[in-house]
Amino acid sequence: MTEDFEAVLERRLRPGATTPLAVGFSGGGDSLALLRLALAWAVARGRPVLALTVDHGLNPASAGWTADALAKARALGADARALRWTGDKPSTGVPAAARAARHALLAAAAREAGARVLLLGHTADDRLEAARMRAEGSTTSDPRSWGPSPAWPEGRGVFVLRPLLDARRQALRDWLSEQGETWLEDPANDDLRFARARARAALAREDAVVASEARVSAPTVAFEGEHALRLPRAASAVQVAAACLCAAGTTTPPRGERLERLVSRLRSGETFTATLAGARIVADEAGALFVREAGEGGRSGLSPLVLAAGETGVWDGRYEVTASDAPTTIRPLGGLASRLPADESQALKAFAASVRPVLPAAVDALGGVSSPILAGDGTIRARVLIRERFEAATGLIDQEPAT
């Protein structure tokens, strides 16, 4: 077990890195095994481990569980931090909402601590359960051993590593028991109102075989001046979905019939312009160009981002912007371009017409307009997230990046 675990960490983590390794630690058996293994590996390499525990506030006992988890993590030698889900709880779909909130909290805390990788304790049993739930009609996806955090924009720059994906839950528990460990059993795991608990109960009665993880090949991709993506027309559905997601800066990739239709139109060689999930796709002989759909503004996205002096925020899921020493509002450049200073108007000419209206513009308290992408003085800084996100989503970044 230890050798398999170490092999995964050696493969994915950057040699010599000294930044903290974040671990999602619920206090349950899987993540206790994960934390112990991660500590043994990291301490030998001089890397600090930060255990993060999310209190979902869904059970009256959860504050006590969280306090116990923090105490346990610290006793084992990790730094530890509690995070609390304070948002409104929906009346239905609680597990999915809790999961989304958990991913956002874990990723934001990992990033804040300077960690680029967050370890999670999913096991082979989680993959079996996901397969069983899909067989019963759910859209549950397979946990993957490596990939970007699904939380956006909170998880930008953070990768999730699941080093226990080939280990069986019972083997981990036996290993913990041999070391005299005890752990918390979350009662929600046995609550048969949840599809996950039903799948778990059904699998406990069977000898299941774990299939190996599917591999996704990296695409040939070109970046159009960082603000748009170009894919070959033969790109796979996974790549097309990722291109829509990253060019549009949204949180949910397209899937199902609409995605299939776009992929088959691309394969057909037809020249067309289409929109999907917030992206505009222009297909010609040269390939397919993916840009943020400017007309989306009325429905969602492209909404203004108000920043206080010096504050950093993400506008439209595509640009990380840091205000100068004055407050500013970030809006789409479309409709404001005529108010740009002359040098910026000149610089704008170098951009494709489809990209111009969806670039960020900064509007100051007096109504002055400037674009952090075009301005030479760099007082308001902007980082384009499109490329980095696409590379992470399609497996082009397969190891812990440098900070």
Ligand SMILES: Nc1ncnc2c1ncn2[C@@H]1O[C@H](COP(=O)(O)OP(=O)(O)OP(=O)(O)O)[C@@H](O)[C@H]1O
């Ligand atoms: N409350 C929590 N605090 C911190 N980490 C957690 C918490 N709950 C789960 N995790 C992390 O996520 C891993 C998987 O747990 P679990 O299977 O409950 O999560 P999940 O996200 O619901 O799974 P899935 O991705 O299959 O929906 C755990 O091993 C642990 O690393």
